Amino acid sequence: MTKTYDIVIVGAGSAGSAIASRASEDPTRDVLLLEAGADYPDPATTPFDLINSHNNSYREHDWGLGYSPTEGRSAPLPRGKVTGGSSAVNTTIALRGIPEDFDEWDELGNGEWAWNKVLPAFKRLERDLDFPDADYHGDAGPISIRRYPERELLEHQHAFLESARSLGYPSCEDANAPDSEGAGPHPMNKLGRMRVSCAIGYLAPARARPNLTIEPSTFVRRLIIEGDRCTGVEVERDNGTIELVRGHCVVLSAGAIMSPAILKRSGIGPKRELEQFGIDLIRDATGVGDNLCDHPALAVSCVAKDASIIDADQPLIQTILRYTAAGSDKRNDLQIELLSFGPNRRGRATFAIAAVLEYTFGRGFLRLASADPHVAPIIENRFCEDDRDARRLASCFRDTLAFTKAPPLDGMIEELAFPNLKRGIDDETMLKLCKGRSSSGYHPCGTARMGPKEDPQSVVNEYGQLHTLENVLVADASIMPSVPRANTNLTSIMIGEKIGEWLRTSPTIYGL
Numbered sequence: 023m024t025k026t027y028d029i030v031i032v033g034a035g036s037a038g039s040a041i042a043s044r045a046s047e048d049p050t051r052d053v054l055l056l057e058a059g060a061d062y063p064d065p066a067t068t069p070f071d072l073i074n075s076h077n078n079s080y081r082e083h084d085w086g087l088g089y090s091p092t093e094g095r096s097a098p099l100p101r102g103k104v105t106g107g108s109s110a111v112n113t114t115i116a117l118r119g120i121p122e123d124f125d126e127w128d129e130l131g132n133g134e135w136a137w138n139k140v141l142p143a144f145k146r147l148e149r150d151l152d153f154p155d156a157d158y159h160g161d162a163g164p165i166s167i168r169r170y171p172e173r174e175l176l177e178h179q180h181a182f183l184e185s186a187r188s189l190g191y192p193s194c195e196d197a198n199a200p201d202s203e204g205a206g207p208h209p210m211n212k213l214g215r216m217r218v219s220c221a222i223g224y225l226a227p228a229r230a231r232p233n234l235t236i237e238p239s240t241f242v243r244r245l246i247i248e249g250d251r252c253t254g255v256e257v258e259r260d261n262g263t264i265e266l267v268r269g270h271c272v273v274l275s276a277g278a279i280m281s282p283a284i285l286k287r288s289g290i291g292p293k294r295e296l297e298q299f300g301i302d303l304i305r306d307a308t309g310v311g312d313n314l315c316d317h318p319a320l321a322v323s324c325v326a327k328d329a330s331i332i333d334a335d336q337p338l339i340q341t342i343l344r345y346t347a348a349g350s351d352k353r354n355d356l357q358i359e360l361l362s363f364g365p366n367r368r369g370r371a372t373f374a375i376a377a378v379l380e381y382t383f384g385r386g387f388l389r390l391a392s393a394d395p396h397v398a399p400i401i402e403n404r405f406c407e408d409d410r411d412a413r414r415l416a417s418c419f420r421d422t423l424a425f426t427k428a429p430p431l432d433g434m435i436e437e438l439a440f441p442n443l444k445r446g447i448d449d450e451t452m453l454k455l456c457k458g459r460s461s462s463g464y465h466p467c468g469t470a471r472m473g474p475k476e477d478p479q480s481v482v483n484e485y486g487q488l489h490t491l492e493n494v495l496v497a498d499a500s501i502m503p504s505v506p507r508a509n510t511n512l513t514s515i516m517i518g519e520k521i522g523e524w525l526r527t528s529p530t531i532y533g534l
């Protein structure tokens with residue numbers, strides 16, 4: 023007889039690791055965590071690209087996906103394939119969304135996700151080393167967070183903050199304060215050079231528990247649905263063997279690209295699309311794969327006057343400006359960040375200043391390209407097709423250009439490698455650049471969004487349960503109804519914290 027686990031979690035990423043850790047705190051629950059990528063149980067022998075938080079890891083532990091940011095263009099879309107998921111390869115920016123983001127989720131019918139309901143989970147997940155006593159911070163969670171003090175800032179990162187001041191932006195010491203706005207150090211989940219991924223923060227302390235099993239190198243092909251219940255998942259091991267793994271409750275935490283793809287391959291998705299690939303329809307769920315949100319971004323590339331300040335062995339990012347577009351009623355809908363190093367342009371050393379749209383109206387989508395689980399889905403973001411997005415990103419890009427003329431940063435720039443200012447900086451040119459050149463902030467989410475059952479486009483309820491199968495949950499960045507006005511890692515972990523806690527303290531919700 024094969025064993026039946028209480029909880030089978032698919033994907034050991036930001037959310038999945040938190041869920042595995044919280045759910046297995048109950049020693050009577052048998053929890054299985056399945057991960058397609060590798061696992062490195064010992065931080066001392068973990069590969070350098072996963073430890074090194076000064077830059078992203080793009081290749082060694084990546085899914086090799088591609089996406090289309092705007093119509094007709096294609097680019098790689100990095101996603102972590104390893105225990106820790108994208109938290110193990112990312113830039114370690116540990117920024118929370120603002121209260122209005124979560125109150126908006128509440129207004130869409132998800133009362134459990136209002137700001138006052140998510141704040142305890144944000145506090146629980148962190149150990150804020152700079153503001154441990156603030157009533158909105160935690161001081162004992164698995165993810166350590168700190169900010170670079172002024173003395174540790176690189177010269178051009180320091181200059182960025184000075185230029186922000188000279189341009190009249192307020193200073194902000196804690197970007198995670200609920201009312202934060204302005205320029206200051208980024209909260210980051212790194213200690214020295216070490217990335218505090220969810221593999222390190224959550225799995226390392228939990229993996230000794232006898233009731234938690236972690237199976238890496240195990241690719242989940244689809245859910246097994248028998249009658250009205252999901253009884254487990256079909257997995258493929260690294261040697262090509264295909265097996266069934268049984269569970270009373272299955273949690274999809276494979277991320278905003280793979281979770282909807284697994285649902286579709288399992289027969290849960292838009293009827294027409296499934297028919298096109300000959301997949302037996304289990305449930306017609308039109309919202310699966312729609313509502314793809316992300317943060318479109320466009321960077322000014324600056325050739326450094328003094329090439330010696332550019333060093334790819336130093337932190338990629340240290341500072342942030344959060345602010346609101348002129349005339350906008352969406353607070354902090356824009357971000358500007360300085361990236362310490364960029365690609366060499368004709369042998370010349372560059373850094374970049376990125377304009378990022380944080381509140382978006384436009385949405386993209388994800389479609390299957392094949393029923394074959396090894397064929398990646400088609401991902402189309404459709405950035406800036408909504409004029410409200412294009413205009414605010416264009417205004418942000420113009421504000422970003424102002425940094426290149428503001429002291430002291432202006433004195434560090436030889437010339438701009440992009441954009442070509444000879445083409446003008448009038449509104450039409452700016453809009454064209456944003457519509458043609460913006461690309462992903464690597465924050466895809468929203469592709470299996472939560473909402474009330476009456477909302478035909480929502481896929482799960484506010485507890486993460488599929489509307490149509492109560493023992494299947496989606497619990498990762500897919501369920502966000504909209505992208506928060508912040509990089510998405512902390513919010514994904516917060517989702518894992520909340521759903522993990524419900525699995526532990528209110529198992530009857532999930533039929534356990």
Ligand SMILES: Cc1cc2nc3c(=O)[nH]c(=O)nc-3n(C[C@H](O)[C@H](O)[C@H](O)COP(=O)(O)OP(=O)(O)OC[C@H]3O[C@@H](n4cnc5c(N)ncnc54)[C@H](O)[C@@H]3O)c2cc1C
Nearest residue numbers: 033035036037058107108112113114115242277499509511
């Ligand atoms: C390069 C990069 C830089 C980023 N920088 C930042 C940053 O600085 N700050 C920030 O806040 N956010 C950042 N992000 C985004 C952030 O990391 C993600 O939003 C977050 O990690 C998403 O969490 P998740 O749990 O939804 O998915 P993931 O963390 O991606 O986890 C999904 C997991 O599921 C596994 N999986 C997928 N399919 C299968 C399958 N079929 N079978 C088994 N396992 C499967 C994957 O291998 C992965 O481990 C970055 C992302 C990337 C890629």
